[in-house]
Amino acid sequence: ERRQNPMSTVRTQNLKNACRALERSTDRTSTWRPVFHLAPVTGWLNDPNGLCQIGETHHIFFQYSPFDVKPGLNYWGHYTTEDFIHYQYCEPALCSDEKFDCHGVYSGSALGQDGTMYLFYTGNVLRRDREDYDYTTAGREHNTIRAESEDGLHFTKKTVLLYNEDYPADLTCHVRDPKVWKDGDSFAMVLGARRKDDVGEVLVYRSDDLKVWTLANRITSQKPFGYMWECPDCFELQGTRFLSFSPQGVAAEDWKYQNIYQSGYCRLEGDLYGEYTLSAFEEYDHGFDFYAPQTYTDRQGRRILIGWLGMPDSDYGYPEREFGWANLLTIPRVLHEKNGRIQQKPLPELQQLRSAEQTVVVQQEFSCRTAAAYEAEIRLTAGKSLRVQFGTDGVLTWDGSFLTLEFGASGCNRPMRQVPLERLEQLRLFCDTSSVEIFANEGEAVFTSRFYADAEQSKLTVQAEQAEVHLWEMQPFC
Ligand code: FRU
Numbered sequence: 001e002r003r004q005n006p007m008s009t010v011r012t013q014n015l016k017n018a019c020r021a022l023e024r025s026t027d028r029t030s031t032w033r034p035v036f037h038l039a040p041v042t043g044w045l046n047d048p049n050g051l052c053q054i055g056e057t058h059h060i061f062f063q064y065s066p067f068d069v070k071p072g073l074n075y076w077g078h079y080t081t082e083d084f085i086h087y088q089y090c091e092p093a094l095c096s097d098e099k100f101d102c103h104g105v106y107s108g109s110a111l112g113q114d115g116t117m118y119l120f121y122t123g124n125v126l127r128r129d130r131e132d133y134d135y136t137t138a139g140r141e142h143n144t145i146r147a148e149s150e151d152g153l154h155f156t157k158k159t160v161l162l163y164n165e166d167y168p169a170d171l172t173c174h175v176r177d178p179k180v181w182k183d184g185d186s187f188a189m190v191l192g193a194r195r196k197d198d199v200g201e202v203l204v205y206r207s208d209d210l211k212v213w214t215l216a217n218r219i220t221s222q223k224p225f226g227y228m229w230e231c232p233d234c235f236e237l238q239g240t241r242f243l244s245f246s247p248q249g250v251a252a253e254d255w256k257y258q259n260i261y262q263s264g265y266c267r268l269e270g271d272l273y274g275e276y277t278l279s280a281f282e283e284y285d286h287g288f289d290f291y292a293p294q295t296y297t298d299r300q301g302r303r304i305l306i307g308w309l310g311m312p313d314s315d316y317g318y319p320e321r322e323f324g325w326a327n328l329l330t331i332p333r334v335l336h337e338k339n340g341r342i343q344q345k346p347l348p349e350l351q352q353l354r355s356a357e358q359t360v361v362v363q364q365e366f367s368c369r370t371a372a373a374y375e376a377e378i379r380l381t382a383g384k385s386l387r388v389q390f391g392t393d394g395v396l397t398w399d400g401s402f403l404t405l406e407f408g409a410s411g412c413n414r415p416m417r418q419v420p421l422e423r424l425e426q427l428r429l430f431c432d433t434s435s436v437e438i439f440a441n442e443g444e445a446v447f448t449s450r451f452y453a454d455a456e457q458s459k460l461t462v463q464a465e466q467a468e469v470h471l472w473e474m475q476p477f478c
Contacts, residue, residue, distance in 0.1 A: 008097040015095045019066045019075070030323035032434040032452060035373035035476045036353055037309065038079055038329040041089065042066050045327045047177075047231060047292035048306040049076055050093075050110035050119050053299055054152055056082045060306065061093055061119070062329060063107060069326040071312075074104040076121070080152075084332060084349040085477050093147075093155050094119060100143045100160050101125070107177040107231055109294065111187075111210070118210060119147045119155055120189065122176035137196070140164075140173040144191065146210065161213055167203070168218070170196050175203065177231045179294070180210075188272065189213060190232040192245060200229035200247050204272055216273040219243065221266070225281060226250040230261075231292040234268065235303055237337035243268040243278065246292050255402075255418050256283065260314050263291050263307065267340055282341055286419040287405065287438070287447035288316070295335065303335040305344060309435055309448060316412035318450055320434060328435055330448055344443035346428060350375075354472035362467040370431070372455035373474040378427045383465025390429060390460050391453025394436060398424045403440055403447075410453045419445045431458075432474070 019042075026042035039045065043066035050061035057080050064077030076094040081087045094105040101123030108121030125141035126133075133139030144162035147155040167175045174194035181188055189205040201220035205213040220229075226247035233244040244265040250257045264283040270276035284293060284307070293307035310327035320326060333344040354375060360366050370376075370390075380386055384400040393408030404418040421440060430437040436451040462469055 011097040012095050015075070015097060016091055019092055022066055026324050030320070032320040032323065034328055034432045034434060036350065036430075036474050037331065037432050037435060038062070038087070040064055040066070040077060040325050040327070042324055043326070044069050044071055045077065045308070045329070046071060046074075046310060046312065047107045047308050048294050048329055049107050049121070051294050051296040051304070051306060052110040052112060052117075053296065054112040054117055057152065058082065058084070058298065059110060059152060060329070061110070064092060066092075069321045069324060072104075074106060074124075076105055076119070078153075084347055085352050087477060090153055093149075093153070094121060098123070098158055099125070100141070101145060101158070106142075107292065109179040109181075110296075111180050111182070113182070113210065115150070117149045117152050118180070119149070120161075120178040120180045121145055121147070122178065123160070124176075136174075137172045142173055142176045144175075144178050144189075144213075159211070161211065162205075167193070168215070172196055174228055179231075179233045181234070183272075188234070190234050190243075192229045192232045194228040198227040198249070199224040200226045200245075200249070202229055202232045202243065202245060206273065217276070219268070219276060219278065221278050221281070226262075231263075231294065233293075233295055234272065235295055235297075237303055237335055237342065240337045240340065241268045241272070242266070242342065244293070244295070247281070255286075255420070258286075258417055259288065259291075259311055261291060261312060263293055265342060279340070284342070284344070285446045285448050286417050287449040288411070288414055288417065289435075289450045290330065290446075290448040293330075304347065305333045305335055306330055307448065309450065316414060316450075318412065319452055328432075328450075331430060331437060333443065336443075338444070341444075344439065344446050346430065346437075346439060346443075350430075353475045353477060355475050356473045358469075358471040360469045360471075362462050362464055362469055364465070365461065365463045366467075366469060367459060367461040368471070370458045370460045370471065371473040372433045372453075372458060373476075374431050374460075375472045375474055376427075376429045376431075376460055377470040378429075378462055379468040380424055380426070380464055381466045381468055385464070386424060386427075386467065387463040388427070388429070388461070390431060390436070390458075391451060392457050392459075394451055394453070396427070396429075396438060396447075403445060405438070405447050405449070407449070407451065411449060411451050417447060419447075421445055430474075
């Protein structure tokens with residue numbers, strides 16, 4: 001066990017001060033700033049981390065690299081909310097201030113236990129000094145670390161739980177993103193890993209005291225599915241257990257796995273700590289920008305998911321970067337199980353942001369101007385096809401067998417994406433100033449993407465034999 005080095009307190013303060021100075025000097029009103037999405041104040045955001053509700057407060061941490069609009073020395077940024085309408089921006093919760101996390105405080109999770117809030121994360125250390133240094137296979141340390149806090153804002157004690165040499169010897173140095181939860185009388189942790197033979201898997205650890213962790217299982221698919229599984233998560237929905245992860249190295253197949261990396265889940269049947277089977281992988285999302293989601297249960301028992309509204313190693317020329325910030329988090333979604341698959345429904349609290357409702361019954365075609373940030377719900381009441389044009393050049397079509405999304409310049413000129421869909425009853429579109437999230441049939445299929453429509457020209461056109469359209473302007477959250 002290693003405890004905090006006193007010099008790191010000085011380092012932490014310096015890092016936080018530098019971060020605050022940059023945050024103060026960044027224009028928070030620039031074009032593309034979202035109305036109802038979380039974004040970094042300055043610099044770069046990636047995965048959501050440490051999602052939890054403790055007392056009344058929901059904590060939303062995120063991978064945060066404030067000094068550049070690309071991933072760098074990642075910290076944990078921190079927002080809190082009690083109602084998903086009012087948010088507090090807090091100072092970074094974790095900084096890279098120890099030898100064992102000196103090249104980045106990477107992704108992980110949170111757990112409240114006996115009045116203490118624990119954060120579990122990966123301390124990234126690049127060992128360029130080593131002869132066998134190689135970014136992908138060797139020469140990194142991925143330490144599994146626990147930090148503690150009494151007030152949920154200041155995290156001091158850092159304890160290393162697992163070093164590279166503690167992981168199985170047939171793994172590369174890529175072992176990261178601890179997700180910890182209480183499982184019966186003990187605690188469970190899953191970690192994403194890359195084997196030396198380039199197969200992705202999940203390690204399952206167990207602990208009775210949150211400090212000593214024992215390897216209990218290694219989980220992978222029957223046939224190799226990518227070389228690395230990032231950001232694992234494991235949870236039950238209505239009695240069905242799911243293993244969620246973000247695999248890298250999966251080849252595109254007809255309409256599937258179209259992004260550089262994927263995010264999805266398998267049903268995990270059998271014993272998490274013993275014999276198990278994994279069902280076929282299902283993608284969470286079919287848009288261009290969705291990755292590394294994480295879930296937690298709130299006090300009402302809802303399983304809430306938030307994803308990174310972005311994609312690693314992909315720059316499609318996202319325009320906000322010239323204003324000194326990059327990326328968003330998705331809106332929170334409540335998960336449900338239906339026929340062995342996961343449905344994602346927008347968190348109902350967001351309805352409080354609705355204003356200026358319009359309701360229209362569409363016969364053949366309806367068109368209107370929209371605000372820069374709006375929600376539209378479309379119910380298809382007759383016919384076997386639908387075409388929705390949104391923003392300046394976003395097009396969503398359903399032809400009775402596929403739901404297809406196409407973008408022009410506002411979607412960074414990216415090719416189309418689609419998903420098979422035999423039945424379409426309902427669509428919800430959440431359009432913000434620089435993103436769109438589309439939920440079909442109560443979240444049976446979802447498309448999430450950055451989308452930069454010209455607010456002055458933004459229109460919604462619905463073409464269908466018959467449909468009902470509800471449209472709301474979305475008020476900014478505060
Ligand atoms: C996923 C990821 C994680 C890692 C973090 C670093 O996007 O690569 O595996 O912990 O980002 O920022």
